[in-house]
Amino acid sequence: MASTPEITHHPLVEPSPELWARPRVISMGDYQDFWKPRGWNLIIIGPTSTWRQEWGDWEAIRDIVQNSLDEAEGYRWGYDETGFWISDSGKGIAVADFLLGPPKLKPDYARGKFGEGMKISALALLRQGYSVHVETVDREVWIIFLEQKVNGTAETLAALWRPDGRPQGTEFHIIGYKGSAFEDRFAVNVPPKAVLASAPAHLIGPIPRYNQLIDHPFPAGSRIFARDIYMREINSIYSYNLWGFDMAPDRFGPKEEAELWADMGRLWSCVTDTHLLEIFLQMVQEPPILDTEETRRIDMSRWGMGFEPASNRAYVEFVKDNADAWRTAWQEQLGPNSVIRTDARWDSMVKHLGYNSIGLQWGVTHCLRQVITTDDELVAASQDKLRDVDTIADENLSPRQRACLELAREIARRITGWMSNPVMGVHAAMIPPASDRVRTSGMYVRPTQEIFLSADQLEHGRSTVDTVIHEIAHHTSGAEDGEEAHNQEMTKIAGQVVERTATGVFNDCLKLEGFRW
Numbered sequence: 001m002a003s004t005p006e007i008t009h010h011p012l013v014e015p016s017p018e019l020w021a022r023p024r025v026i027s028m029g030d031y032q033d034f035w036k037p038r039g040w041n042l043i044i045i046g047p048t049s050t051w052r053q054e055w056g057d058w059e060a061i062r063d064i065v066q067n068s069l070d071e072a073e074g075y076r077w078g079y080d081e082t083g084f085w086i087s088d089s090g091k092g093i094a095v096a097d098f099l100l101g102p103p104k105l106k107p108d109y110a111r112g113k114f115g116e117g118m119k120i121s122a123l124a125l126l127r128q129g130y131s132v133h134v135e136t137v138d139r140e141v142w143i144i145f146l147e148q149k150v151n152g153t154a155e156t157l158a159a160l161w162r163p164d165g166r167p168q169g170t171e172f173h174i175i176g177y178k179g180s181a182f183e184d185r186f187a188v189n190v191p192p193k194a195v196l197a198s199a200p201a202h203l204i205g206p207i208p209r210y211n212q213l214i215d216h217p218f219p220a221g222s223r224i225f226a227r228d229i230y231m232r233e234i235n236s237i238y239s240y241n242l243w244g245f246d247m248a249p250d251r252f253g254p255k256e257e258a259e260l261w262a263d264m265g266r267l268w269s270c271v272t273d274t275h276l277l278e279i280f281l282q283m284v285q286e287p288p289i290l291d292t293e294e295t296r297r298i299d300m301s302r303w304g305m306g307f308e309p310a311s312n313r314a315y316v317e318f319v320k321d322n323a324d325a326w327r328t329a330w331q332e333q334l335g336p337n338s339v340i341r342t343d344a345r346w347d348s349m350v351k352h353l354g355y356n357s358i359g360l361q362w363g364v365t366h367c368l369r370q371v372i373t374t375d376d377e378l379v380a381a382s383q384d385k386l387r388d389v390d391t392i393a394d395e396n397l398s399p400r401q402r403a404c405l406e407l408a409r410e411i412a413r414r415i416t417g418w419m420s421n422p423v424m425g426v427h428a429a430m431i432p433p434a435s436d437r438v439r440t441s442g443m444y445v446r447p448t449q450e451i452f453l454s455a456d457q458l459e460h461g462r463s464t465v466d467t468v469i470h471e472i473a474h475h476t477s478g479a480e481d482g483e484e485a486h487n488q489e490m491t492k493i494a495g496q497v498v499e500r501t502a503t504g505v506f507n508d509c510l511k512l513e514g515f516r517w
Contacts, residue, residue: 022131022175025145025155040160042146045119046100049145049155055124057179061086062251063117064172065186066229070111071170073207074188077181083130084178087171092137093118098159111227117251119143123157131175140164185223185230187241190214199270199318202244202263204309211267213276214239226254236292237279240264258299265300265363266308269315272322277329286359300367316367323371330372334358337437339373340365346375348482353382354437382434386443389452390430397428399514401458407509408453408468414500415472415493423475424449426468428458442467444474451475461510461517469493 026035031042064086068075071090078085100119122132122143134141140162145155183189194215201209209227216222216239224231225241231253234240244266245259254260268280282289284298299305305315319326330338339350341357342365350357357375360368369377394402409426416422429452431440441463443452451471457463472493479485500506509515 023142023144023160024126024129024131025147026160027147031146031160035160039162040142041162043095043098043159043161044146045098045143045157045159047119047123047157049123049127049157051123051157052120055120057124057128057177058182058185060121060124060174061180061182062185062229063121066111067118068170069186069188069228077183079178083173083175084181085171085173087169089169092139092165092168093134093141093170095139095161098141098143098161111229116249119157125174125177126157130177133173133175134170135165135173136170137168138163138165182230184218187212187214187225187228190241191217196238196276197267197271197273199267200308200310201242202266202306202309202315209243211243211263212241213267213271214241224260226251234293236283236294237290240267242267258304261297261363262299262301262304262306264294264298265367266305266315268298269300269305269318269367270322272325274325274329274332277325278333281329281333284361284364286361288361296361297363298361299363301363302367304363316370319367320370326368326371339375339378340369342369342374342376346379349379349382349480350375352438352481353378353435355435378435385432386434386440388432389443391452392428392430392455394428397455397458399512400516401428401455403509403512403515404458404461404464405453406512407461407506407515408451408458408464410506410509411465411468411497412451412472414505415496416475419476421449423451423472426451426453428453428455430455442471444471446474449475459516461515465497469497 023030023035031040035042065075065077068086068088068090072088075086075088077087098119100116125132126143126145132143134143142160144158144160146158148154148156190212194217195212196215197213198210201211203209214225216237218239220233222234222236222239224234224239226245226247227243228241229251231247231251242260242263244263246255247253248255271277271280279290280294283292283294286295288295300316300319302314302316307314308318335356337354338356338358341347341350341359344357347357355375355378394405397405405426405428412423412426425448427450429443431443431452431454434440439454441454441457444450445452451468453464453467453471457467469490473486473489474480476493477483477485477489479489510517
C-alpha cells in the first residue's frame with residue numbers, strides 16, 4: 001500500500017496577472033485578443049458544460065486523486081489562500097492527455113482506465129463556479145469553458161496551455177474551493193494498523209497489488225474501496241480494498257457484480273488469523289450469526305476465484321495451505337463435533353453419530369470442505385468402519401449370550417417372518433464404533449438383510465430386545481437413524497413385542513439356560 005500522504009500547506013507564489021484573471025469562461029475573441037498574444041495555446045476538449053450533470057465535488061476530486069495515484073502511487077493535498085490543491089510527483093501530463101480519448105488506454109493494473117476522468121472532473125468544477133489551474137512538467141494549463149455561438153451560445157470544455165510549469169509532478173489547483181478533501185475515501189490514507197489482512201490480487205502488472213481487509217475507521221460504517229478509491233458502503237463489520245475486478249466506466253460500481261464477491265473470496269482464502277476466520281464463519285453460516293452482505297454473496301468457488309497469477313495456483317489451494325488455522329477457527333467457533341452440511345438428508349445420521357451439521361452459504365461450502373469434514377464424509381467413514389464387522393460363531397458365545405441371541409432371532413422371525421422380505425439372519429458380532437463419539441450396539445446390512453448385534457448387548461435380555469427392535473425397524477421402514485419413519489416403526493415393533501411376550505410367545509426363549517433379563 002502506498003504510504004500515507006503528507007498533508008502540508010502549498011506555498012503561495014505571487015501570481016502573474018493572467019492567474020489573477022482566474023479564467024473560467026472565455027470567448028474566442030478573448031483568446032485572440034488577450035491569451036494568444038501572451039503565448040497561450042488553445043485546445044478544444046469537446047463536451048459542453050451540461051455533460052455529466054451527476055458529477056459533483058466528490059467525483060471531481062476522486063478522479064484527480066486517481067490520476068495522481070496512477071502517476072506516483074501517492075498524492076499530497078492542502079488548502080491555501082485561493083483554494084484547494086492536489087499534487088503528485090509523477091512524470092507529468094502531456095498536452096494530448098487533456099484530449100478526450102487518450103492515445104492509449106491505461107494498463108490493467110491502473111486505477112483509471114479510460115483517460116476521461118480528469119477532463120470530466122475539470123468540467124464539473126468549472127460548472128460549479130471554480131477555476132481550474134494545472135501545473136505539470138514543462139507546461140502550465142488553465143482548463144476553461146470556451147463560449148461559442150451555436151443558435152445562441154454553448155460552453156465547450158477547452159484548455160489554455162503554454163510552456164512553463166514545474167520540473168516534476170503535477171498540481172491541480174481548484175481556485176475558490178474550500179470544501180471537503182474527502183481524504184477518508186482513499187485507502188492510501190488508511191492507517192497501516194487498520195489493515196487486518198492482505199492477499200495477492202488477481203491482477204498481473206509491474207506493481208504488486210494486494211486486496212486488503214480493513215478494520216473500518218469510518219463513522220458512517222464499512223466501505224468497499226476499489227483500487228484504493230471509495231466505491232460504496234457495505235453492510236459488514238469490515239471494510240475492503242479490492243483490486244481484481246474492472247470498474248464500470250462511470251466508476252460507480254463494478255462492471256460485473258459477481259467479480260466483486262469473487263475478489264472478496266480471494267482475500268478471505270488467504271487469511272490466516274484464526275480470530276478473523278471465526279468471525280468469517282459467523283458471517284457465512286446458514287442461518288448466519290452475523291448477517292452481513294458477505295453472508296449470501298461472497299464467492300469462494302474454484303471457478304469464481306480462479307488462479308493467483310504470480311504462482312498460477314488456484315486460490316482454493318491457499319485455503320488448504322492454511323488448513324490448521326481454518327480447523328482451529330471451526331472448532332473454536334462451532335465445537336469439535338461439528339461438520340459441514342452438504343445435504344439435509346444426512347442430518348439424522350450425523351446426529352446419531354454424535355455430531356452436529358452446520359450449514360454454510362453456497363459460495364463457501366465446496367471450498368471449505370477441503371479442510372473441514374462434511375456430513376457425507378462422516379457417514380462414508382462410518383460405513384467404512386462398519387464393514388469391518390467380525391461375526392462371532394454361536395459356539396463361541398457364553399450361555400447367557402446364546403440365550404439372548406436366540407430371543408433376538410425369535411423376535412425377528414415373529415415380526416418379519418410372514419413378510420415377502422424377512423430379516424435373513426441375526427448374528428452376534430464384534431462391531432467397531434460408528435464414529436469416535438458413539439459406540440455401535442447393532443447394525444443392519446441392507447444388501448444382505450442381516451442384523452448384527454454387539455456381543456456386549458447380549459449380556460442382558462433388556463439390551464438385546466432394545467437393540468434388535470432398533471435394527472428390525474431399519475429393515476421394515478427403510479429409514480435411517482433419527483428419521484421420523486424409523487422412530488415410528490420402532491414404537492410399532494416394540495408394541496408388537498410386548499403383546500407377544502404377554503401371550504407367552506417367547507416363553508421358551510426366556511427359559512433358556514443362562515438367560516437373564
